[in-house]
Amino acid sequence: MSADLTGHELEGLLGRGVAPPRANGELVFERPWQGRAFGMALALNRYGAFEWDNFKDSLIVSIGAWEAEHGERDERFRYYEHWLVALESALRDAGRLDDGRLAYQLERLTALDQHH
């Protein structure tokens, strides 16, 4: 998979309905972290760190569960939150995510932020 996927190609990979949000055919990141979460999935997939189909399925499940709970028109929906959850889940299933290491980094960054 190349790094320069278009929105249309991603739709092909992920299936209609769960492909990333676009405007005028271009990917839209509302916040910088969303771009990083997106880039991380592409980089890790290129490395073969997880199964893309597993990621895609988790994404579908996560979005579906949210919509079942909140309805499809709830404006609090944030696509890349589900993306992050699905990425973590696919990495965990592939035995690539050490939750202790993640917790350690979260704690460290939280402490750093408080000193800001």
Added chain:
Amino acid sequence: MKRQNPDEPSPTAGRYPATDDELELRTRALELAMIDAGLLGSDTVDGIVDHYEREIGPMLGARVIARAWIDPDFHDRLVADATAACWELGVGGQGGERMVALPNTDDVHHVVVCTLCSCYPWPVLGVPPAFYKSPAYRARIVREPRAVLRDDFGLDLDPSVEVRVQDSSADVRYFVIPRRPPETSGLGEDELVAWISRDAMIGVAEPARPR
């Protein structure tokens, strides 16, 4: 396909409403955990994000600028109220609630920075590039803009041109309306878009012929 067991909590249960700050922190933590595990290099994600911010985010802003080059009335509305003018083209949203467009002229060249952090008009320019977030750019562009533009970006401005540095904030976010190159006379809006780069709208480059 992994089936969702209806008795199990949803994979994101208990996480809503997670704030953007929490999600940002978690994204950074995951990236660091992947770097620790040797699955990502320290700049791997930067490279991909850079590609997308260069190619994709700024396209919306380029369309706004191209329209301003072609339609003088739109240009005036853009300068008077950039937020409203951008909405005319369907461009706007989070991070673009209050935008100001700075028109470059033969005498004045604008360049944008956020000295405090990395405030940036996302709806127009996408994700901010790595240089925009770097402490070096944020400090030096204010102190010695002419030298930074020349040394770091290869933009050697005539000494007669005044350089104005605008500091973006969470409240007001700036972007630059570059001067239209004379060689582009006669081109249509779609062709003009290709001339307008992200860097030109930050003010660290001039519009350039598409490669």
